[in-house]
Amino acid sequence: MEVRLGFLISVTVILTIVDRVNSVSASCHFSVVDDDKLYNYTLDSPIPFFPHGVQSEDGFYKVAANETVLWFQLCDGMIFNHDPPRCVDCWDCVGASCCDMGSSALVSNNIGGYDVCTTIGRASSMDMNIIDRKNPNTGVIVKMSSSGLKFNCSLSVSVICDPNRVQGPHLLEKTGKCDYATVLTHPSGCAKIEHVHGKAWGWFGTLGIIILCLFGAYLLVGAAYRYIKLGVRGIHIMPNLDFWTSLPQSTQSLFASLLHKFRGSSHGHRSTYSPVDF
Template identity: 20%
Template sequence: MVDSLTFNICDNLTIQGEVAEIDRCPSDTRVCLTKINQKQEQEDRIVAVIPLGDGLNVNLTKLSSPTGLSITMHGQPYPSGSDNAKDQTFNLKLICDENASDPKFVSYDGSLAEVEWTNPAACGSEVGDGSDNDSGNDGDSEGDEEEESVGSGIGWFFLVILLAFIAYFVLGAYHNYTTYGATGMDLIPHRDFWQEVPYMMSDVVSHLCSSARPRRSSNRGGYIAV
């Protein structure tokens, strides 16, 4: 009896069209164990097809000794519909090593299949301790805090200006009312000045426009009297 284990931790296994449907795992399987009966001078016969895991139930655990990553996938109970069915589990231990090797099938006890695989990709968690990212995040945080501080300072400045204007008009109106008995438009403090403001602004705008408008030079011929 030969056990053949096929797995893909990133996607579902590719369906092999030349294999009968009864002799292959379901389409949503990522780990499939096939038990093959081999006899001399006879064609191989598939005895059992066991889906050990799918992409729906995946657990990741960081390994410390040896350094690496443990990936656990869970599958449906097998045999399906049997009172003696056992939950199927697949465990892949990615072990940190500079030299990559082929996956090594360790064991299968009827419920749990274990595979070990040494690969440099498992050392990714050791490359840097995240200090660079943390410092980058700290820099972003400091920048956000500085921007927020500047923005809040400008907001407070305009708020103070607005409150000062409100206080100016309220106190001025109160003064005109209590001192001169003014009513209506006469309550506005320095009313003559505020009436002239639109005209002054119009003069300023006209002056700016005339200054920005390019001057045309005259190239007409003529003479100078001497």
């Protein structure tokens, strides 16, 4: 009985871990199509010199401004192997020290001379979007949030694409009562670009579809009017039938006229002088 209970507990733990890993991994993958290009972002995928992708190998990123200190980790929960936060009190946190795997962002504010921490993001609540719609390869914004008893908080991290360097985080900004934003430059912010053929009509294709739809509506409305109001039957139900039947001949005459003018101009003008025999 004890063996069976231990087995069930082990299976439950494993499934929980797998589900958490899948949800976090999915939140760090993002794709967008622009014209004929597909931009794929995978922040947690290994790249040269960065086997963990955008994730900090220290277990967390840290940025400070004035009397506010912010810790966060992208695509995972924070791990404090060194320099853990020192908080007198913890608001809306999971665990006594706010250093558990469930928190992906933590902020400390100095209130009345005491450092008070608040969880502002969780690994399961990450969302991604591109920074600039006109230039998708600029990078992405990763937003994480946390809902608690006292505050609804969030953190937005702009991951700027730079294939050659890592910089930041820097420029900590408070955008709301419990909302923060910062910037990180990292090669993982660069998208893998694939060309998509035959999936984007473009402006010319869209214009052609609009013209065909308008032409079809014209024929349908005209035929209905002639059938109901004028009582026309047969092929003459088509509006402006004489114009459509004469259209091929008119087109042929137009091309013939253009061809005649082109051939005439290619010969040049003839000399007005004629040879005279003496």
